[in-house]
Amino acid sequence: MSFTTTIEKRADNRIFAGNDPAHTATGVSGITAATPMLTPLMLDDTTGKLVAWDGQKAGTAVGVLALELDGSENLLTYWKSGTFATESLAWPKSV
Secondary structure, eight states, X not given: OOXXXXXXXXXXXXXXXXXXXXXXXXXXXXXXXXXXXXXXXEEOTTTOOEEEOOSSSTTOEEEXXXXXXXXXXXXXXXXXXXXXXXXXXXXXTTO
16 A cells, blocks of 8 residues: 655645634545545445535535546545534535
């Protein structure tokens, strides 16, 4: 198994809205299209993979995408905890 390091520079100054710890994790990606960072994520009922939250099932978002994806990745990095500024999140169009 090999690992790569991604270094990013964030232009956004206000992603978090609280001072509680924000922890990241990696998970299996079910995302198949380009997806911006800060997209809320949920678990797919069928595969158990992390996918973009559909905006329909209240309370099912389990994390926030930490890095943008092009849709070809097998793994993704996401924030599994933290209090986010709601205006910073990439909400689904249905919300």
